[in-house]
Amino acid sequence: MNAIATPAALILAALGYFVPSVAGGAPAVYAACTTIAILAVMAYGADLILSYLGEVSLGHTIFWAAGGYAASMLAVNAGWNGWQTAGAAIVVALVLAGALGLATLRTREFVFSLVTYAAAVVAMEVAFNWSFLGGSDGIVGVPPLQLTVFGKGISGAGNDTLWPVAWALLMLTLLFIQRFRQSRLGTSALMVQMNPDLAQALGVDSRAVRFLVFVASAPISALAGWLYAYQRAYVGPDMFESYFLVLMLTAIVVVGRRLLLGPLIGTALIIVQQSFFSIGGDGDKIILGTVLAAILLLWPSGLIGLWNVLRRPPANVRSPSAPAHRR
Amino acid sequence: MNLVQQLINGLVLGSGYALIAIGWTVLLGAARLVNFAHGQLYMLGAFLAWSVMAKLGVNYFVAVPIAVLALGLLGVVLQAMMLRLVMQQNLTSLMIVTLGFGYVFQGGAARIFGGDPERFISPLQGTNIRFGELWFTWQDVLTLVCTLLLFGGLWLVLNRTRLGALVRSVAEDPKLAQLFGINAARVYIGVFVFECAAVALGAGLVAPRSPILASMGFDEVILTFVVVVLGGIGSVGGSLLAGFGLGMFTALFGALVSPAYTTAAAFALLLAVLVARPRGLGAR
Numbered sequence: 001m002n003a004i005a006t007p008a009a010l011i012l013a014a015l016g017y018f019v020p021s022v023a024g025g026a027p028a029v030y031a032a033c034t035t036i037a038i039l040a041v042m043a044y045g046a047d048l049i050l051s052y053l054g055e056v057s058l059g060h061t062i063f064w065a066a067g068g069y070a071a072s073m074l075a076v077n078a079g080w081n082g083w084q085t086a087g088a089a090i091v092v093a094l095v096l097a098g099a100l101g102l103a104t105l106r107t108r109e110f111v112f113s114l115v116t117y118a119a120a121v122v123a124m125e126v127a128f129n130w131s132f133l134g135g136s137d138g139i140v141g142v143p144p145l146q147l148t149v150f151g152k153g154i155s156g157a158g159n160d161t162l163w164p165v166a167w168a169l170l171m172l173t174l175l176f177i178q179r180f181r182q183s184r185l186g187t188s189a190l191m192v193q194m195n196p197d198l199a200q201a202l203g204v205d206s207r208a209v210r211f212l213v214f215v216a217s218a219p220i221s222a223l224a225g226w227l228y229a230y231q232r233a234y235v236g237p238d239m240f241e242s243y244f245l246v247l248m249l250t251a252i253v254v255v256g257r258r259l260l261l262g263p264l265i266g267t268a269l270i271i272v273q274q275s276f277f278s279i280g281g282d283g284d285k286i287i288l289g290t291v292l293a294a295i296l297l298l299w300p301s302g303l304i305g306l307w308n309v310l311r312r313p314p315a316n317v318r319s320p321s322a323p324a325h326r327r
Numbered sequence: 328m329n330l331v332q333q334l335i336n337g338l339v340l341g342s343g344y345a346l347i348a349i350g351w352t353v354l355l356g357a358a359r360l361v362n363f364a365h366g367q368l369y370m371l372g373a374f375l376a377w378s379v380m381a382k383l384g385v386n387y388f389v390a391v392p393i394a395v396l397a398l399g400l401l402g403v404v405l406q407a408m409m410l411r412l413v414m415q416q417n418l419t420s421l422m423i424v425t426l427g428f429g430y431v432f433q434g435g436a437a438r439i440f441g442g443d444p445e446r447f448i449s450p451l452q453g454t455n456i457r458f459g460e461l462w463f464t465w466q467d468v469l470t471l472v473c474t475l476l477l478f479g480g481l482w483l484v485l486n487r488t489r490l491g492a493l494v495r496s497v498a499e500d501p502k503l504a505q506l507f508g509i510n511a512a513r514v515y516i517g518v519f520v521f522e523c524a525a526v527a528l529g530a531g532l533v534a535p536r537s538p539i540l541a542s543m544g545f546d547e548v549i550l551t552f553v554v555v556v557l558g559g560i561g562s563v564g565g566s567l568l569a570g571f572g573l574g575m576f577t578a579l580f581g582a583l584v585s586p587a588y589t590t591a592a593a594f595a596l597l598l599a600v601l602v603a604r605p606r607g608l609g610a611r
Contacts, residue, residue: 050419054419055419056419056422056423058363058426103598103601103602104601106601106602107601109418109419110355110359110361110418110422111556111601113361113422114361114552114556115597115598115601117363117548117549117552118549118552118553118594118597119594121545121546121548121549121590121594122549122590122591122594125587125588125590125591126588126591129587129588242426242429242430242433242545245426246426246427246430249423249426249427250427253423280438281434282434282435282437282438282442283434283438284434285430285431285433285434285435285437286431286434286435286438288427288430288434289427289428289429289430289431289432289433289434290427290431291427292423292424292426292427292430293408293424293427293428293431294427296412296420296423296424296427297408297409297411297412297424300412300417300420
């Protein structure tokens with residue numbers, strides 16, 4: 001199985017790189033593809049918590065914004081290059097996630113969600129009022145991304161220049177998620193979610209697992225924010241807006257939880273709608289919110305669940321040898 | 328800073344916090360349901376009352392009950408949609424669903440009512456009562472009286488009536504309650520309708536203090552969390568005390584430290600409590 005799956009995945013990944021040029025190569029196409037890659041990476045951070053820990057983190061906008069702020073402040077004020085700002089984004093996210101992870105160590109379910117949500121609202125208030133972070137104006141004039149090795153590499157701010165970086169970041173994220181799913185931490189997280197008693201009986205420290213997964217998820221969203229800062233050449237308190245939170249959650253649930261490519265496909269659906277079939281900002285909010293609520297109310301397992309329902313043959317013609325429907 | 332004036336401000340703020348939080352306290356206690364659209368329901372309550380006043384030309388004291396009624400009806404619709412998930416106690420999905428609802432309300436309100444701040448005016452807001460240097464408005468008195476009456480009435484209903492016994496038994500063990508012939512679905516709908524109507528009343532009384540915006544509601548949710556957690560999840564008396572305590576805290580913090588960071592300070596208080604007592608101060 002693996003002998004086919006790995007080359008197939010590599011070919012798919014390589015083909016993904018050429019999607020914008022195949023789709024016409026217009027600036028709007030490059031912008032949409034780059035945005036999809038960035039926001040999908042952001043969603044993968046929250047996906048780690050929602051799909052594998054089974055908790056709802058409403059605080060991942062903090063890490064997303066922290067990555068953007070770290071990149072902007074260091075690039076604007078200290079002239080750091082892309083590698084350095086990316087490193088800083090990761091460190092800042094790890095520190096913030098460590099602190100929030102410790103504070104929420106003993107919380108579960110809705111208390112965990114409430115605290116992460118409250119943390120995000122408060123972080124927005126702090127960013128809005130603290131002049132060190134640029135206050136309500138944010139940080140403007142982020143220089144073009146400099147990502148070079150021995151003088152060769154990427155230097156630029158246009159979406160066609162940033163696309164290879166966004167694509168590479170997305171591929172690295174997918175690789176990380178794939179490795180995480182197979183890792184001891186990933187399987188322990190699933191066990192803690194599905195059967196905490198079994199996990200405890202097998203000597204899994206559920207608090208340590210939850211803490212580690214939370215901390216590991218933060219740099220993913222932060223690196224997305226890092227690239228977003230270069231794409232927009234600006235960061236501000238709007239990075240905390242519920243748009244990004246609702247987008248993350250919708251992207252994760254729309255196709256189906258615990259699917260490797262789920263958040264990517266979900267993000268792509270949402271951004272294609274908003275980029276090419278928009279009905280205005282407020283109208284798009286109604287669409288996004290409705291999709292999020294409707295999916296969970298009607299097909300809790302996502303579009304993949306709908307697919308299974310449609311594919312399932314009618315009861316009277318089902319052959320006894322048909323494989324059992326997987327849930 | 329005049330300490331007595333700040334204590335009055337704390338009492339005024341606190342009665343508002345308690346009033347906005349009461350529906351959520353009951354909802355969380357009885358249905359273990361977290362409604363992240365709570366802040367947007369507050370926004371809707373304020374905008375409905377405002378638009379009824381502006382478009383139909385009715386009086387403030389008619390507009391607020393209309394908004395309360397309208398949000399109660401909205402509560403029936405929302406809970407009917409969520410009923411399957413509520414009966415399964417699928418709390419993770421429910422949280423996300425309510426977040427989606429809130430987002431729809433935010434977008435819908437901006438589309439219908441526009442994105443500009445509006446002035447939702449109560450006739451009592453401008454009528455001051457003065458004792459020397461101290462002052463407050465009749466609106467503050469009305470809010471305080473309504474809060475105390477609602478909390479008192481709710482406490483009586485929950486603890487002294489058959490209806491309250493139904494709600495408490497469903498809160499205790501929904502499956503067992505159903506075995507005894509209690510219609511848990513109906514209790515859940517009733518509790519949710521109460522939440523929506525109560526937050527509309529809170530909005531009708533509290534929102535006239537400042538201009539209303541379609542994008543508001545986030546601070547109200549945070550303060551509600553703090554009240555509910557400090558008071559002990561599901562505790563009616565506890566959340567009244569917590570509301571007043573939080574009101575005093577934010578009034579003094581705003582006067583002594585910085586008004587811009589009051590929500591942040593309230594959140595720090597919440598974190599401190601949660602780290603020390605993960606189930607809230609009121610929990611035994």
